[in-house]
Amino acid sequence: MYQYNVQAVEQRLVKTLKRRNREATVADLVAETGLPTFQVEEQLKRIVNDYQGHLKVTESGEILYHFPGGMKNQVSGAIPRAKRFFRKVASVGGRVLKTAFKVWTMVMLVGYFVVFVLLIVLALLASMAAQAKGGSGGGGGGRGRMGGFGSFYLTTRLMQMSMYLWLYSGGRPDARGRKPKERPLHQSVFAFIFGDGDPAAEWDERERRAFIAYLRAAKGVSTVEDLMQLTGRSYNDSQQLLNRLALEFEGEPDVTESGTLIYRFDQVLRSSDRLEQSARGTEFHRELKPLIPFNTNKPGLNKWIGFFNGFNLLFGTYFTAFALSFPAVSEEGIGAFFLLVATLFAQITTNPVGLVFWVMGVIPLLFSAFFFLIPVTRRMRERRLNEQRARENVRKRVINAVLSNPEAVDPEMIDVSGTPGVDDARARALLLEAVRDYAAERGAEVEEKRAASGNAPPAYVYRFTEVAREQQDVDQLRSMRKLTDHDVGDVVFDSGAD
Incomplete structure (x- = not known):
């Protein structure tokens, strides 16, 4: 996070500012690029200088970065111009080679x-x-x-x-x-x-943007299951990723009065847009990660x-x-x-x-x-990655089913047909494995639905009572949070004003 490609981060921020009509807060840029807050804040200092940006201060004290002169590098001098020239030469030379x-x-x-x-x-x-x-x-x-x-x-x-x-x-x-x-x-x-190349080369970036979009729709509160639903990772891997995202986006772990572990991401809510309008959900949890073809x-x-x-x-x-x-x-x-x-x-x-x-x-x-x-x-190597992606795609569908009705999860009712790269029989096997693993991790209750008969194995229904309790607890917490508390307010100072 602290060691990164400066030029790549700058290019992504400049493109995002162009899309946003050359005006945004740090939270806006974090949400649309998926970059860590530290990288955005550090690179904005250089962008403001190189692109002659102005700073606006809102009523709530939030800084709004504004570029009235357009997103063109205005830095003069032989050394910066020479660097930009040689970067272009290197880029063209690389394509030629x-x-x-x-x-x-x-x-x-x-x-x-x-x-x-x-x-x-x-x-x-x-x-x-x-x-x-x-x-x-x-x-x-x-x-x-x-x-x-x-x-x-x-x-x-x-x-x-x-x-x-x-x-x-x-x-x-x-x-x-x-x-x-x-x-x-x-x-x-x-x-x-x-x-x-990998058709999912930008998937991690899309996951981060989807996570920020989800946070804005969920009033800045997330659980491990929320991230599992977006990424398809296992419970332990999602916990580790959520800890990293908390570091990147200035989130904080917290525990509700009922003992539910949550993560608060208040900084991503501080937007120049009106949160009632910009806080939208994401359909990313329905998307399946494409596999790598030969x-x-x-x-x-x-x-x-x-x-x-x-x-x-x-x-x-x-x-x-x-x-x-x-x-x-x-x-x-x-x-x-x-x-x-x-x-x-x-x-x-x-x-x-x-x-x-x-x-x-x-x-x-x-x-x-x-x-x-x-x-x-x-x-x-690609087959190993594809196997991992197939498991994550199936796990996504499992978590969606669990969160939609945690009190009665029937694996036979979960549709995994059309999972990229695997046939239906393999997808069903991965489904049963994912359900059993998650049930073991969350202490779900297991009830027999149908006994074994002949070559047919027994069927079970799972009750994720603890997940249901946590969902209810988090929903109650979100209902008490007001998006207007994070509105940046009107501009009270503009460094570019006369």
Whole structure:
């Protein structure tokens, strides 16, 4: 929290101020960005200076930050301008290098495939020429011609597949002859290796904004169950997160007269908006966290990319193995192909075997091996994350069901169909696990609904009596709190006024 990316925080605050017509309190910025209060307060000092902001003071003593000149950095001088210039250069340079790396990856994949195919063509032509020269009589010549034709056909098909991969991402034309706009091939190849990113990359930020929105609707009071309903985390994880949020947003733990643990977040209620109008609930508790896909390529395209890389891996292994076993390479069988390629390389170097070893063997072998190894390793990590997200998505639905009727929670009545990334059977298993774990944590009463019969397991109904009591206690507390107590009031001083 105390060590953060200053530039990233500044950019988010500036964008938020633009959306709010260049005026907001600290609480407003915290609510809309999800940033910790400390980071907002510290960075606002710099933003006020760099963007020539004005400070207004309301009747309640709340500071209102106002930027009448627009959200443009007004700092002059060679050093600040140079820093901004080099930041832009670095940003553009990074995008250029990333694009160049994507293109290089695609060129390595397709380029080596084409080179290997061309070498096969040369080997087949040499074989056909040798058969034609050494053939005697019609029988032998007929076999040579048929074998040559079959080999030539195979090579032609390989070349067609390489062209198909090259053009695949362009899409097929529709009935009017127009091709759909799809991403270039080099981006699809890059996505095969590194994926397309996490569709929930900004989920934590959205959770924080949703939590602040909920606090404003709930008059600044939260319980652990409230946070569980928003995030789907376990009870212990939600307790730890709530402690951290209390530190970030200046919340305080408290205990009601009935012994219910609550957290008060009074600072997030101090807004320049009228709280009666701005205090809205959130539907975030209904949203399910998306899982990470392998990539967004079409399945057919992924298969072609895998085939081409496997082809390169096979030939890279072949050349590496035969180069290491040279000179004990037989002129018969598959060794003849290696000797032919070495003979071709002898036209440009005095060490053709060494050149074949590195250029045709080690480089494509290592490239192709990492081409497969990186996505395999990445997918193993993503599967662990997806399993965790599936559990949180199911737990969200469980907590929603518990809070809607804690006195009678029937797992069979909780709908978990459509949970991202898992089938209904797996979702039901996660549901029962989540209910049992939460019941154990909160000391719920368990009643048998239906005894086991045959292959059907027994069914139970859970009564979360303590959760119901706490809900009633918190609702009573919220009813006694007045949102108007946190209204910042009218402006009584403006540093930009004449």
